[in-house]
Amino acid sequence: xxxxKMKDALNKQILMEAQSSQSYLAMGSWAEIQPGLKGxxxxxxxHSDEERMHMLKLIHYVNERGGFAVVPALEQPxxxxxxxxxAFEQLLKHELKVSEGINDLVEIALAEKDYATHNFLxxxxxxxxxxxxLARDCNDKLELIGDDKSGLYLFDRDIMTMDQE
Ligand code: OFO
Numbered sequence: 001x002x003x004x005k006m007k008d009a010l011n012k013q014i015l016m017e018a019q020s021s022q023s024y025l026a027m028g029s030w031a032e033i034q035p036g037l038k039g040x041x042x043x044x045x046x047h048s049d050e051e052r053m054h055m056l057k058l059i060h061y062v063n064e065r066g067g068f069a070v071v072p073a074l075e076q077p078x079x080x081x082x083x084x085x086x087a088f089e090q091l092l093k094h095e096l097k098v099s100e101g102i103n104d105l106v107e108i109a110l111a112e113k114d115y116a117t118h119n120f121l122x123x124x125x126x127x128x129x130x131x132x133x134l135a136r137d138c139n140d141k142l143e144l145i146g147d148d149k150s151g152l153y154l155f156d157r158d159i160m161t162m163d164q165e
Contacts, residue, residue, distance in 0.1 A: 096132065
């Protein structure tokens with residue numbers, strides 16, 4: 001059985017994952033109408049799906065442990081970006097916030113002596129490490145590329161394989 005504190009904290013994370021999914025969906029929609037960003041568009045949509053999966057995993061966990069997962073209302077995400085770099089900066093900022101949320105949850109699980117939840121959360125800890133790394137790699141590459149069109153072309157072409165590294 002989850003403690004009330006644990007339930008509330010997990011529900012907060014459900015909101016954060018849902019908000020991430022929504023934000024990346026908006027990034028995907030923005031990218032889709034920019035010329036030549038097919039790869040990036042796919043990347044954002046796929047990440048939106050992944051965040052939804054992270055949210056669902058939490059929903060099932062809360063419900064299976066005797067809680068009630070709250071499906072939250074979402075804020076309007078940022079819809080337009082001045083550049084691809086700006087979109088990826090936003091993505092990194094978002095991931096860092098999600099990691100903070102996961103770390104807080106781990107702390108609460110330990111404080112509540114909820115070792116099952118602590119164990120469950122380890123998957124998210126690893127996932128966030130990967131997500132942060134990927135977001136940083138993308139930002140570093142875009143920093144190097146600047147306004148160089150051929151660089152952007154290659155970035156768009158290679159982003160799906162970067163995702164699998
Ligand atoms: Fe759910 O990991 Fe990214 O945000």
